[in-house]
Amino acid sequence: MSALDKFSYQGKRVIVTGAASGIGKATAEVLESLGAEVYSLDIRETEVGTYVPLDLADRESIERAAEAVGGPVHGLFNIGGLGSSSPPDRVILVDFVGTRHLIDTVVPLMPPGSAIANVASWGNNNWRDNLDEVRPLLETDGFEAGRAWIAANVGHFAGGAFGWQGGNAYRFSKEALTVYTVLKAHHLAPLGIRINTESPNATKSGLYAGFVEQMGSAEAAAEVASGLGGRVGNPEEQAYALAFLNSEAASYITGIDLLVDGGGGNAKKYADAAKLPPMAPAPAGRQ
Numbered sequence: 001m002s003a004l005d006k007f008s009y010q011g012k013r014v015i016v017t018g019a020a021s022g023i024g025k026a027t028a029e030v031l032e033s034l035g036a037e038v039y040s041l042d043i044r045e046t047e048v049g050t051y052v053p054l055d056l057a058d059r060e061s062i063e064r065a066a067e068a069v070g071g072p073v074h075g076l077f078n079i080g081g082l083g084s085s086s087p088p089d090r091v092i093l094v095d096f097v098g099t100r101h102l103i104d105t106v107v108p109l110m111p112p113g114s115a116i117a118n119v120a121s122w123g124n125n126n127w128r129d130n131l132d133e134v135r136p137l138l139e140t141d142g143f144e145a146g147r148a149w150i151a152a153n154v155g156h157f158a159g160g161a162f163g164w165q166g167g168n169a170y171r172f173s174k175e176a177l178t179v180y181t182v183l184k185a186h187h188l189a190p191l192g193i194r195i196n197t198e199s200p201n202a203t204k205s206g207l208y209a210g211f212v213e214q215m216g217s218a219e220a221a222a223e224v225a226s227g228l229g230g231r232v233g234n235p236e237e238q239a240y241a242l243a244f245l246n247s248e249a250a251s252y253i254t255g256i257d258l259l260v261d262g263g264g265g266n267a268k269k270y271a272d273a274a275k276l277p278p279m280a281p282a283p284a285g286r287q
Contacts, residue, residue: 005248006247006248006249006251007034007243007244007247007248007249008034008035008247008248009031009034009035009036009074009075009243009247010034010035010036011035012035012036012037012074012075013036013037013039013069013071013072013073013074013075014031014036014037014038014039014073014074014075014076014077014246015039015041015069015073015075015076015077015106016028016031016038016039016040016041016049016077016079017041017042017054017056017077017078017079017080017099017102018041018042018079018080018081018119019038019040019041019042019046019048019049019079019080020040020042020043020044020045020046020047021044021205022079022203022204022205022235023079023119023200023203023205023235023238023239023242024040024042024077024079024080025046025047025048025235026234026235026236026238026239027077027079027235027238027239027242027243028040028046028048028049029048029239030236030239030240030242030243031075031077031243032048032049034243036075037049037050038050039052039069040052041053041054041065041069041080042054042080043055043056043080052065052068052069053065054080054102056080056081056093056094056098056099056102057090057093057094057098058098059098059101059143059144062098062101062102062105062143063105065102066102066105066106066109069106069109070109071108071109071110071111072109072110072111072114073106073109073110073114074110074111074113074114074115075114075115075116075117075246076102076103076106076110076114076115076116076117076246077116077117077119077242077246078099078102078103078116078117078118078119079119079242080094080099081094081095081099081119081173082094082095082170083170084169084170084214085213085214088154088157088158088168088169089150089151089154089169091169091170091173092137092150092154092157092169092172092173092176093146093147093150095170095173095174095177096137096146096173096176096177096180097137097140097143097146097147097150098143099118099177100143100146100177100180101142101143101146103116103118103184103195104142107188107191107193110191110193111192112191112192112193113192113193113248113251114192114193114194115193115194115195115196115245115246115247115250115254116188116193116194116195116196116246117195117196117197117198117242117245117246118177118181118195118196118197118198119197119198119199119200119238119242120174120177120178120181120197120198120199120257121170121171121174121199121200121201122199122200122201122259122261122264122265123170123171123174124171124174124175124177124178124197124199124257125199125265125266125269126175127174127175127178127179127257130172130175131179133172133175134172134175134176134179135179136149136153137149137150137153137176138176138179138180138183154169156168157169157172174199177197178197178199178257181195181196181197181255181257182255182257185254185255186255188254189254194246194250194251194253194254195254195255196245196250196253196254196255196256196257196258197256197257197258198238198241198242198245198257198258198260199257199258199259199260199261199265200233200238200260200261201227201233201261201262201264201265202221202227202232202233202264203232203233203234203235203237203238204232204233204234204235205235227261227262227263227264228262228263228264228267228268229262229263231262233260233261233262237260238260241258241260245258
């Protein structure tokens with residue numbers, strides 16, 4: 001076996017949610033190119049892989065989708081979700097409760113050596129400070145209990161930065177998903193199943209188009225959410241990272257949050273932590 005074989009998905013069956021566009025579509029395309037049998041789950045019909053309808057706000061839809069795919073499932077890529085322009089209750093229901101229920105429904109179909117990758121967000125970067133806030137939702141048992149918790153508490157999450165109606169709910173959902181993933185790693189380890197989150201910053205996807213509209217211009221959006229150097233990421237750059245996380249090449253990685261943000265998260269946040277000495281001049285003749 002060569003080192004490259006560790007990155008292969010030949011003979012593996014995978015589920016990709018949100019596969020109709022953006023990061024989800026790019027991930028389905030990358031996985032298919034790596035040999036995977038791809039099941040593309042979305043509320044809209046997809047162009048890559050085998051399409052299976054999925055509405056993450058509907059418990060029965062989630063269960064029907066998992067049944068339609070069947071087992072074994074070697075990789076689950078939870079990419080589908082709503083952004084900060086959506087109503088707060090829908091954001092939390094789809095981005096956390098529905099995603100959690102899909103994981104719980106698919107895990108029994110996953111053999112040892114399988115892996116789960118959940119897309120969170122660079123907006124989750126304070127999750128360690130907000131454990132008490134997310135804990136009550138994490139401790140709900142199942143889809144209906146989660147939905148009931150949202151109904152009772154959604155008033156706390158109205159609004160957000162820049163006046164986005166679902167901004168606080170989006171941040172909260174992604175923080176909850178990140179903490180859930182850390183905790184779920186302990187549950188799944190005895191089964192030989194890994195689970196991680198991957199956190200993009202601004203990426204040219206369907207959600208980013210709404211973000212640009214909310215900000216008023218592409219320039220204003222990039223100023224808030226770009227990586228170092230002002231560049232916005234491409235869906236394929238997130239897709240390659242996700243494919244790595246669920247591949248055999250990442251067999252000793254579980255319970256982490258992988259930032260794929262072009263330096264737009266921690267590198268910006270801690271830019272003033274210390275002043276490093278200036279870099280030495282480049283050697284003569286080096287381009």
